[in-house]
Structures are given as structure tokens and as C-alpha cells.
Amino acid sequence: MKKNAACIVSILLVFTMLLSACGGTSTSASSGNTIKIGWIGSLTGDQAVWGTCESNTLKMLIEELNANGGLLGKQVEGIYYDTKGDAAEAVNAVKRLITQDGVAAIIGPNASGQAISISAVLEQYKIPDIATVATNPKVTVGDDGNVKPYNFRVCFIDPYQGAVAAGYAYDRLGLKNAAVLYDVASDYSQGFTEFFEKTFTEKGGKIVAKEGFKEGDVDFRPQLSKIKESNPDIILMPYYYKEVALSANQARELGIDATLIGGDGWPSEQLMEMAADAIEGSYIVNHLDFNDPEVKPLQDAYKAKYNLPMELNGYMAHDAFKLLEAAIKDANSTDPVKITESLVKVTVEGVTGTIKIGEEDHNPVGKQAAIVKIEDANYIFQEKYGLQ
Amino acid sequence: MSWDYVSGILILSGINLMTVLGLSLLTGFTGMFSFGHAGFMAIGAYAAATMTMKFGMPFFAALLIGGIASMIVSLLIGKLTLNLKGDYFCIATLGFGEATRLILDNVQYFGGARGLSSIPTVGTTTLPNVIIINIVAVFVLVCIIKSRHGRNMVAIREEELAAQTIGIDVFKYKMIALAISALYAGISGGMMAHYLGYIQPVMFKLVKSTELTIIVIFGGLGSVSGSVIGTILLTFLPEILRSFYNWRLVIYGAAVILIMITRPQGLMGGKEISLKPVIRFIKGRTDKAKEEVKS
Amino acid sequence: MSAFLQQVVNGLSIGSVYALMAVGYSLVYSIMNFSNFAHGGVIMIGAYIGYFCLTFLKVPFFAAFILSALGSGLLAVTMERIVYRPLRKRNAPFLYFIISAMGASIFLENLVIASPIGPTFRSYPPIFSTEPIMLGNIALGRIDLLMFIISALSLMALVYIIEKTKIGLSIRATSYSIKGSTLMGVNVDVVIFIIFALGGLLAGLAGMFFGMKYTVYPQIGNITTKSFVAAVFGGLGSLPGAVIGSVLLGLIETMTSGILSSQYRDLIVFVLLIGVLVFKPTGLMGKSTEDKA
Numbered sequence: 001m002k003k004n005a006a007c008i009v010s011i012l013l014v015f016t017m018l019l020s021a022c023g024g025t026s027t028s029a030s031s032g033n034t035i036k037i038g039w040i041g042s043l044t045g046d047q048a049v050w051g052t053c054e055s056n057t058l059k060m061l062i063e064e065l066n067a068n069g070g071l072l073g074k075q076v077e078g079i080y081y082d083t084k085g086d087a088a089e090a091v092n093a094v095k096r097l098i099t100q101d102g103v104a105a106i107i108g109p110n111a112s113g114q115a116i117s118i119s120a121v122l123e124q125y126k127i128p129d130i131a132t133v134a135t136n137p138k139v140t141v142g143d144d145g146n147v148k149p150y151n152f153r154v155c156f157i158d159p160y161q162g163a164v165a166a167g168y169a170y171d172r173l174g175l176k177n178a179a180v181l182y183d184v185a186s187d188y189s190q191g192f193t194e195f196f197e198k199t200f201t202e203k204g205g206k207i208v209a210k211e212g213f214k215e216g217d218v219d220f221r222p223q224l225s226k227i228k229e230s231n232p233d234i235i236l237m238p239y240y241y242k243e244v245a246l247s248a249n250q251a252r253e254l255g256i257d258a259t260l261i262g263g264d265g266w267p268s269e270q271l272m273e274m275a276a277d278a279i280e281g282s283y284i285v286n287h288l289d290f291n292d293p294e295v296k297p298l299q300d301a302y303k304a305k306y307n308l309p310m311e312l313n314g315y316m317a318h319d320a321f322k323l324l325e326a327a328i329k330d331a332n333s334t335d336p337v338k339i340t341e342s343l344v345k346v347t348v349e350g351v352t353g354t355i356k357i358g359e360e361d362h363n364p365v366g367k368q369a370a371i372v373k374i375e376d377a378n379y380i381f382q383e384k385y386g387l388q
Numbered sequence: 389m390s391w392d393y394v395s396g397i398l399i400l401s402g403i404n405l406m407t408v409l410g411l412s413l414l415t416g417f418t419g420m421f422s423f424g425h426a427g428f429m430a431i432g433a434y435a436a437a438t439m440t441m442k443f444g445m446p447f448f449a450a451l452l453i454g455g456i457a458s459m460i461v462s463l464l465i466g467k468l469t470l471n472l473k474g475d476y477f478c479i480a481t482l483g484f485g486e487a488t489r490l491i492l493d494n495v496q497y498f499g500g501a502r503g504l505s506s507i508p509t510v511g512t513t514t515l516p517n518v519i520i521i522n523i524v525a526v527f528v529l530v531c532i533i534k535s536r537h538g539r540n541m542v543a544i545r546e547e548e549l550a551a552q553t554i555g556i557d558v559f560k561y562k563m564i565a566l567a568i569s570a571l572y573a574g575i576s577g578g579m580m581a582h583y584l585g586y587i588q589p590v591m592f593k594l595v596k597s598t599e600l601t602i603i604v605i606f607g608g609l610g611s612v613s614g615s616v617i618g619t620i621l622l623t624f625l626p627e628i629l630r631s632f633y634n635w636r637l638v639i640y641g642a643a644v645i646l647i648m649i650t651r652p653q654g655l656m657g658g659k660e661i662s663l664k665p666v667i668r669f670i671k672g673r674t675d676k677a678k679e680e681v682k683s
Numbered sequence: 684m685s686a687f688l689q690q691v692v693n694g695l696s697i698g699s700v701y702a703l704m705a706v707g708y709s710l711v712y713s714i715m716n717f718s719n720f721a722h723g724g725v726i727m728i729g730a731y732i733g734y735f736c737l738t739f740l741k742v743p744f745f746a747a748f749i750l751s752a753l754g755s756g757l758l759a760v761t762m763e764r765i766v767y768r769p770l771r772k773r774n775a776p777f778l779y780f781i782i783s784a785m786g787a788s789i790f791l792e793n794l795v796i797a798s799p800i801g802p803t804f805r806s807y808p809p810i811f812s813t814e815p816i817m818l819g820n821i822a823l824g825r826i827d828l829l830m831f832i833i834s835a836l837s838l839m840a841l842v843y844i845i846e847k848t849k850i851g852l853s854i855r856a857t858s859y860s861i862k863g864s865t866l867m868g869v870n871v872d873v874v875i876f877i878i879f880a881l882g883g884l885l886a887g888l889a890g891m892f893f894g895m896k897y898t899v900y901p902q903i904g905n906i907t908t909k910s911f912v913a914a915v916f917g918g919l920g921s922l923p924g925a926v927i928g929s930v931l932l933g934l935i936e937t938m939t940s941g942i943l944s945s946q947y948r949d950l951i952v953f954v955l956l957i958g959v960l961v962f963k964p965t966g967l968m969g970k971s972t973e974d975k976a
Contacts, residue, residue: 044637044793046902048802082636087584087591092396092627099390113503116586120509125392136502138586143506184493184946185590187502212946214490216905218897219700221693222940229686242804246897253815254689254822274806274898308803421778468957472964474777475718479915480960482908483953490950594908598785605782634797641790648783649769 034077035070035334037062037324038097039317040090040118041108041132043082046215050110050313054132055080056306057314058107061321071328079103083114090114091121098125104334105129105327107320110313112136112187115151122150128340130154130324132316133264135161136187140362152343152362154319154355155287156369158188161263162195162238163387164369165285169234169261170203172371172385173283179209179232179258181223181247183239186215192238192263199387208232213243220247224254232258240265245274252278259283267372267379269309276377284372288315288352289381295351319350323357395515401623402518403579408603408619409525409612410572415601416609417533418565419545421474423597424465424481425573427488430592431458432574433581434498437507440582447512451521451578458574459567466566470559485597492589503588504581512582521579525572529612532568541565542610602644608654618655685820690941691934696827698933700896702926703834703889704910705917706841707882709925713858714878715771717780718911718919721762723904724791725883729755729890730899731800737808744810752887759883760876762787771875788904795901804900830892837888838926841881845922850877858920916956918966928967 039058042051055078062078070076079101081093090109097103098121106122106129109115115134119142122129131139131153140151169175178200183189197207209230211223224247227235235251235258237244244266251260260282267286271279288295298318302310324339326346331338347356358365368386372379407425414420436454439445445453469480493501532538540561543551552558581587607618625643629636647654704726711719733751736742742750766783796802811829815822845851850873856864857874865871893903910929917928935955939948959967 043634044796044802048796048901049804052802082634084637087586087588088400088580089626091584092393092400095393095396096627099392113586113588113590116503116505117584120585138502138505183501184490185501187500187588187590190493190501211940212948214493214949216902218893218906219693219697221696222690222937223945225686225689225693226941226945242898242900245804245806253824255815255817255820270804270806274804308801415778419778421781468961472960474716475712475919476915476960476964476966478718478781479912480957483912483956487950487953490947494946602782602785605778609778635793637793638790638797641786641788641793644786645766645783645790648775648779648786649766 034075035072035328036077036079036101036103037321038094038101038103038106039078039080039108040083040093040097040106040114041110042085043080045085047085047111050133050311051082051085051108053308053311054108054110054313054317056308057302057310057317058321060302060305061318065325071325072332072334074334083109085111085114087113087117090118094118094121094129098127103127104336105324105339107317107324108132109134112139115139115153119148119151123148125336126150126340127336128152128343130320130343132320133313135264136191147360147362150340152323152357154323154350154352154364155264155316156367157363158191159195160387161285161369162192162197163199164371164385165192165236165238165261165263165283166196166199166203166205167387168283168285168371168385169236169259170200170205173234173259175233175259176205177208177231177233178205178236179211179227179230179234180207180236180238181211181213181220181227182236183215183243184212186239188265189238193236196236196238217243218246219250221250221254224251224256227251228254228256234259234261237262238265241268241271241274244279245271248275248278248282261285264312267312272377276374279374280377282374283382284374284379285385286370286372286379287312287367289370289372290379291381292351298351315351319348319352319355322348322350323355397623397627398620399513399515399518399583401620402515402522403513403576403583404600404603404623405522405616405619406525406576406579407569407573407600408607408615409522409529410569410576411600411604412607412612412615413529413532413541414565414569415604416611416615417538417545418541418562419548420562420565421478422481422566422569422601423478423594424483424485424488425569425600426592426594426596427481427485428458428462428570428573429577429580429596430488430492430587430589431461432577433587433592434492434504434577435574436578437504437581437587438498440508440512441504441506447508447517447582451575454578454581455571455574458577459571462567462570463563466563470562470566482594482597485592485594489589489592492592499588501589503586503590505586507581507585507587509582509585513579518579521575525575526612526616529568533612537561537564545610606644606647606654608656608659611654611656611660613660614654614656621655686941689821690937692821692823692827693941694934694937695831695930696824696933697937698913698930699827699831699834700889700893701910701913701929701933702838703830703885703892704907705914705925705929706838706922707886707889708907708911708914709917709920709922710841710878710882710885712914713920713922714854714861714875715767715780716920717777718784718914719882720781720784720911721766721787721791722759722784722882722886723907724788725755725759725762725886726890726893726907727795727899727901727903728758728791729887730894730903731795731890732887733891733894734805734807734899737810748888748891751891752884755887755890756880756883759879759886763875763879768872792901792904800901802901804898806898807895810895824896826892826896830896833888833892837885838922841885842922844881850874854878912952912956915966916959918968921966921968924966924968931967 083090112134115131128150135158137157182193209227263285266284326348327342330342330346344357344359356365368384371382371385432454435457436450439450540556603618608614707722729751732754736747736750811825853869913929913932914925917924939951
């Protein structure tokens with residue numbers, strides 16, 4: 001009996017040793033004539049739509065950059081790894097990017113859970129990461145209140161988004177009774193809801209109903225029927241556009257005519273395709289104005305290259321890339337630590353506004369939300385709205 | 389391959405292996421099929437993380453508490469559901485796993501869906517620790533399997549009715565198998581929490597449970613060494629395929645079917661790798677040497 | 684009161700989606716005693732076939748229905764041929780069937796994602812007005828109504844085939860005992876072929892309805908977990924059980940969200956499910972067989 005156990009144990013050890021023998025042949029970081037930039041995110045799994053758009057955008061931008069002579073006289077190489085939307089996979093992918101591929105910096109991932117999990121690895125190897133749409137506050141600031149030295153992001157955070165939505169609904173639209181339908185299994189949705197509730201009630205509004213569903217659900221009529229009874233003026237829908245399309249359609253079918261409001265999970269051409277009538281007159285707290293002439297070239301180029309509609313993530317990936325490009329130029333080096341230092345120094349004009357990273361929280365400073373109203377199946381920009 | 393990257397995957401293999409070992413006892417030796425072990429991992433992960441973060445408990449003690457917490461829950465679940473047959477037991481465990489996730493999503497003490505971050509990672513789930521824990525786990529498991537109790541479990545897997553007839557307390561042994569597998573899953577969850585430094589209910593989805601069960605089958609039902617090798621191979625496989633990101637899950641799915649069709653006994657299929665011949669060989673040599681010295 | 688009735692309507696509508704899917708599980712279970720987890724994948728493919736028929740081939744609506752049912756039927760039969768038949772010939776335990784089925788569902792889902800179809804959500808072109816029929820204060824969806832009728836018709840046809848035809852007789856015989864019916868001259872391969880074909884046809888219908896009512900995306904298969912729960916609730920292997928279980932599950936889910944708590948819905952449903960199974964270990968109407976596992 002003992003012998004057998006011993007055997008298995010020794011196999012384990014032999015395996016470990018065998019593997020360790022293969023170690024130590026890592027290619028050195030970004031040397032030679034290329035600068036390597038990594039990207040991680042979901043290319044498979046529930047969030048594949050967004051991840052695919054991010055990586056596509058980056059591929060396009062890198063091609064463009066290389067065609068124009070590259071960066072610091074070197075060609076840029078993008079390396080893209082799938083995380084399946086899983087945090088443990090993200091940690092592996094980042095380790096591989098850093099230790100094996102030798103990237104100078106990382107862009108992504110497109111979800112907060114993965115962005116938080118990779119912090120420890122980034123700190124260990126001192127490689128900066130710029131998250132695209134990871135809006136959970138914990139991405140750049142730990143639970144102990146200290147800023148994480150190598151985590152950055154180009155988007156605003158959930159509390160801000162929730163507070164802006166509440167402030168706009170109460171102050172500008174003058175609506176006093178709000179209902180919330182949210183995804184209990186989503187960190188994004190929970191954070192958004194919490195801060196919407198807080199700001200809205202502080203201002204004197206009333207939350208008349210708060211109903212939840214679970215990711216993967218497609219039928220929201222039970223919750224909506226209950227919301228209907230509470231007779232709200234406005235319904236907050238803080239989740240992604242597939243569920244938005246379904247729940248908005250179902251709300252209208254049930255005869256609910258309250259104004260709908262949502263966040264950056266909404267904007268998409270698909271939403272229009274699926275639910276243009278239902279969301280007519282709704283408001284979105286967004287990162288940018290889609291019809292801004294400055295955004296057009298990017299949209300058109302993407303559409304021409306991939307024949308797919310541009311998702312919000314593409315814009316954020318664009319800005320993350322521009323920020324990184326500026327930082328590498330500013331550092332005049334591909335040394336990750338120097339790039340990290342430069343990230344808080346540079347200011348770039350992105351498609352989602354001017355981006356300057358704050359030193360104390362690594363979030364973009366003073367980024368105002370763009371309030372967009374849906375009129376005639378179009379995203380009509382209303383105003384830049386920040387919270388005082 | 390760089391060592392840091394490989395050691396990361398090895399740690400992950402070790403974390404998976406812990407749960408797989410437990411599942412091996414449950415599925416491979418006792419013949420029960422669970423879709424809910426991600427739930428047990430979640431309980432272990434949250435319990436252990438709470439212990440180290442909020443009560444400053446040492447890592448190993450916290451792991452043990454995580455394991456025991458999920459074991460207690462498993463006793464409760466087992467009491468209710470172990471009398472159910474095949475698919476009905478499956479669905480009960482599936483429901484358990486999803487319900488656990490839903491509770492964690494809603495409880496704000498554990499951060500809700502936003503999860504728990506800043507779990508200490510330094511000096512906790514390191515490769516040596518993971519290896520030590522797994523060695524102990526394998527040793528304990530082999531002891532159980534080789535004992536009378538282990539043989540009883542195999543009897544239940546092979547022919548439940550017959551086992552009952554010869555006086556084996558089927559319910560009791562199923563319960564033991566479930567409890568031990570939950571204990572292992574809980575410890576594994578605790579290790580995972582301290583490896584990632586962050587846990588979120590979303591990490592413990594149904595897919596996680598099925599992945600782990602697939603590993604058990606891949607390695608071979610009723611073989612501990614099969615589970616060990618299966619875990620390491622299947623944890624590395626997606627990493628090797630990482631560059632073909634789009635197709636890797638397609639290949640994974642096809643591989644699972646292919647194995648079921650062509651080699652249903654899995655890699656090891658009830659056999660164990662044994663070093664006996666090697667040992668005998670070495671012994672023979674030394675004996676000979678001794679004789680030579682004598683003569 | 685009208686709110687309550689609205690919830691009943693909602694529940695019935697959700698339940699009928701589950702029912703169309705759950706019947707497929709139960710059909711296969713009744714003969715082969717395992718839960719065919721690849722069924723969700725077949726439903727998903729059915730939804731895509733319907734979508735492409737309507738948007739690219741621009742065939743009429745009912746033709747799309749038939750094509751999608753045929754396509755899924757073909758897929759289900761092919762899958763049986765490639766994946767399950769070798770296992771069946773070897774008398775492999777049910778565990779292997781389940782694992783292969785899971786492998787197949789992983790394969791199908793990711794094949795769609797990796798193919799040019801990609802992970803994007805797609806919506807069916809509007810076929811019916813989404814304007815609901817209002818009965819007083821209660822909204823009744825047109826698609827729901829149509830779905831209810833077609834499901835009822837196809838389920839009745841299914842029951843007719845099983846209860847009244849010769850092939851139905853061999854299906855019933857096989858579900859009692861594969862060995863026994865083989866001895867009586869029933870060709871089990873043919874019976875299983877038919878079972879999968881029927882299950883596939885229904886999966887195509889279910890997929891199309893799902894797509895029309897909601898949307899099409901590669902992870903549709905996940906929703907079938909719910910219909911699996913429904914099938915277990917009603918008792919695996921029993922067709923009336925699958926239907927009743929599905930309708931009950933739909934109603935219970937809706938009532939839980941509507942009256943108790945939408946946040947804890949799945950937990951409450953789970954506790955209820957365990958409660959039912961503790962008192963009735965084979966579900967509401969399940970056939971009590973010796974465990975083959």
C-alpha cells in the first residue's frame with residue numbers, strides 16, 4: 001500500500017522535474033527590432049463578442065502603425081491570448097505573455113474579474129496593464145485603499161456611472177420614482193445598481209422596485225410584471241445589450257412605458273437591430289458620442305476591414321493603445337518600468353475624450369460621461385455630464 | 389518555456405488535482421456523478437479567504453477550515469440526496485452548485501458578485517505548498533482505497549444491489565465518498581483563492597464542475613495515478629493550444645468524444661502506475677552487488 | 684388580480700419553451716437511460732438554421748420551420764451514429780454517455796464560435812407583430828400563442844406516433860427492455876435512430892421558437908439546463924412528465940420572482956426540487972427502473 005502511494009508521489013515529482021528542465025529558455029523582452037504588446041480577453045465564452053472586437057481593433061491599429069514606420073523606429077507585434085472569461089486563465093495568459101513572449105506592456109482584459117486577478121503577476125514582473133472596460137473600482141485600487149502600481153484603465157468606474165445615471169435622471173429629467181432590474185451574478189451590474197440607488201435616494205428620489213435576474217436568463221417578464229405594478233417613471237437597466245434588448249422588448253410588450261436608462265453595456269448596433277422601437281427615447285450613460293466626426297474614421301476603417309459593427313470595446317481598446325503608444329514614445333524606451341512611469345505623465349486625445357491618468361487611483365482624470373438619447377433608432381448625443 | 393510560466397500552470401494543475409482526487413473517489417471508485425463540485429470549491433474558497441483576511445489565520449489552518457466547511461455542507465446535501473439514482477443525483481448536485489453561487493452573489497459580506505479581493509498571495513499557494521498538500525492528499529486517498537472501506541466503495545460502483553445484499557451499508561459509504569470529495573474540493577478552492585488573490589462567484593460555474601469530471605474520466609475511472617496524469621495533461625493542453633484560441637475548445641470537445649469512443653477506460657483505466665518492477669530491478673542489482681561483495 | 688393572471692401567462696409561456704426542449708431529453712432517456720446533454724447544442728444549431736433560412740435564403744416562414752427541424756433531426760441522428768453508437772455496442776455505463784454528450788455540446792458550441800458565424804447575437808427578422816394581444820390588462824404575446832399551438836400539435840403527433848403506430852409499439856417495447864424487445868424481433872438500431880430523429884425534429888422547432896422569441900447565440904445550449912431540470916422534475920423518461928414538469932417549473936419560477944424574491948429565485952426552485960425528489964425520488968411521473976449506473 002505504502003509502496004503504491006510512494007510511486008504516485010514520485011511520478012508527481014518526476015513530472016515536476018521534467019518540466020522544470022524545460023525552463024529557462026525565455027525569449028528576452030522586446031529586444032531587437034520589434035516591440036511586443038500583449039492583449040488578453042475573452043475570445044471564446046459568453047463575452048466573446050466584446051473580446052473579439054478589442055483584439056480586432058488592436059490588430060488593425062498595429063498594422064496601421066507598422067505601415068507608418070512603427071514605434072521608436074521598431075515594428076510593433078501584437079500577441080493575443082484568450083482567457084475564456086476565466087480569471088485563472090487570465091493569470092496564465094499574463095504569465096505567458098510576460099515570461100515567455102516578453103511583452104513590454106499589456107492591454108485588456110475586458111472584464112473586471114480578470115483584471116483584478118492579474119494584479120499580483122503584474123506587480124511581480126513590473127509590467128504595466130491598461131484595462132479597457134474593467135469598471136470595477138478594485139481594478140486599480142486594492143481593498144486596502146492603496147493604488148496598484150501596474151494597473152491602469154481608460155474607462156470611468158461603476159460608482160461614477162451609477163451616480164451619473166442617478167443624477168441625470170433626477171436633476172435633468174426630473175424623474176422621482178425609479179425601478180431597477182439588475183443581474184445578480186454580474187459585478188458590473190451590482191456595482192452600478194448600488195451607486196445608482198445611493199445617489200438617487202440621497203437626492204430625494206425613491207427606488208420603488210428592485211428586481212434581479214441571473215446571467216443566462218432570457219425571459220424577464222416575471223420581474224417586469226412586478227416592476228409594472230410599482231409604476232416607476234424610469235427603469236434602470238445596468239447590463240449588457242443582449243439582455244437589454246430582450247428586457248426592453250418584453251417591458252414594452254407588457255405595456256410598461258417608463259423611460260429606460262442604462263450604461264456602457266448598451267451601445268451597440270445590434271441593440272438597435274434587436275430593439276429599436278422598445279428603446280426609443282431611452283438614455284445611455286456612455287463613454288463617447290458615436291456620431292462625433294472624430295470617431296467616424298475609426299468606425300469606417302473597422303467596418304471596412306472586418307465587415308462587423310464596431311462595439312464600444314473597440315473604442316476603449318483604441319484609446320488604451322493610443323495611451324500606451326504615447327507612453328512608449330515619452331519613455332523613449334521599451335523598458336516596462338519606464339513605460340509605467342510615463343503612463344501617468346502623458347495626455348492623449350482619445351476617441352472617448354482627453355485621457356490623462358491620475359496618479360493616486362490610476363483612473364482617467366475628469367472624464368465626463370456622454371449622455372446619449374435614442375431617437376429614431378439613432379444615438380443622439382445630449383451633453384457631457386459630470387457629477388459635481 | 390520559462391519556469392515562472394510553467395510553475396504557474398503546475399500550481400493550477402495542483403489546485404485542479406485536489407478536486408479531481410476527490411472526484412476520483414466519488415465518481416471513479418464509488419460510481420456517483422457530480423455536477424456540483426464547483427460549489428464545494430466555492431465554499432472552501434470563501435471560507436478560507438475569510439479566515440486569512442478577516443481573522444488573520446495562518447494559511448494551512450484556513451485551508452483546513454475551508455475544507456471542513458464544505459464537508460459539513462456535503463453531509464447535509466448527502467443526507468437529502470444520496471438515495472437518488474443516477475441522473476437524479478446529478479441534477480441535485482447541479483442545483484446545489486448553482487444555488488451556492490446564487491447565495492454568494494447576494495451576500496454582501498463576501499462582496500457579492502463583485503467578489504473578494506486582496507486575499508494574501510505571498511507565501512501561501514506556492515508550488516512547494518501545493519505539492520506537499522497534494523502528496524498528503526494522494527497518500528490519504530490511496531490508504532482509503534486500499535482499505536476495506538475502499539473495496540466496499542468499488543463494490544457499490546460495480547453492483548449496488550449485490551453490495552447491499554452482502555451487508556455493505558451503501559448509504560454510509562456513498563456519504564463517506566461524498567464528504568471526502570467535498571473536503572478535497574474545499575481545500576482546492578482555498579488554494580485557488582490564495583493563488584489568484586481574488587475570488588468571484590462567477591469563477592465557480594457549472595462548466596468548472598464538468599471540466600473536472602471530464603478530467604477524472606480522461607484519466608481513467610478507478611485509477612489515482614490516472615487522475616494525477618490526466619489533470620496535469622488536461623491543464624497543460626489548453627495552454628499548449630493557446631495560440632489556436634478559436635479552435636482549442638472545439639478540439640477539446642472532439643478529444644473528449646474521441647477518448648470515450650476509442651479508449652473508454654481512460655488513460656489508465658483501473659490500473660495504477662507502479663514502480664514495483666523498477667524497484668525490483670534496482671533491488672536485484674544491489675542484491676547482486678552485495679553478493680559479489682560477499683563472495 | 685390582473686397582475687397575478689399576467690404572471691400565470693408569463694409562467695405558461697416560459698414553461699412551454701422548457702417543454703419543447705425537455706421532451707427531447709425524456710425521449711432519449713426513456714430508451715437509453717441517460718440524459719443527452721448534447722440536446723442543447725442541437726437546439727442551438729436548429730435556431731441558427733432557421734435564422735439563416737430566413738435571412739439569407741429568404742424562404743417562407745413555414746419552410747424555414749421545416750428546414751430547421753429537418754436539419755436538427757439530421758444532426759441528432761448523425762451524432763447518435765458517431766458518438767453514441769460505438770458506446771452502445773460496447774454496453775458502456777451511462778457515465779460515458781453523459782461525458783460524450785458533454786463533449787459533443789462543448790464541440791458544437793465552440794464550433795459555431797470559431798466558424799465565420801462567430802459569437803455575435805443575431806435576431807430573427809420580424810415575422811409577427813410583437814404587439815401583444817391584450818385581454819383586459821393582460822398581455823399575451825403572439826409568438827407565445829403560435830408556439831403554444833405548434834408545440835401542442837407536435838407533441839400530440841409525437842404521442843400519436845408512440846401510442847398508435849407500429850414503430851411506436853417497438854419504441855415502447857424497447858423502453859421496457861432492450862434485450863427483451865431484441866428477442867422479439869425489434870431492431871433496436873432503428874428504434875434509436877427514430878428516437879433521435881424525433882428528438883432532433885423537436886429540437887429544431889424549439890430552436891426556432893427560441894430564436895424568434897428571444898435571440899440566437901452560441902450559448903443557447905445553457906438554457907437547456909433548465910429544461911433538463913424540468914424533465915427531472917416531471918420524471919425522466921416520461922413524456923407527459925416532461926411537459927407537466929416544464930409547465931410547473933415555468934410557473935414556479937415566475938411565481939417565485941413575482942411574489943417571493945427574484946434575487947433568490949433559483950435557490951428557492953432548487954430547494955423545492957430537492958423537496959420533490961426526497962419524497963418522490965423519480966420525479967413526479969418518472970418511470971421507476973433499476974438504476975443501470
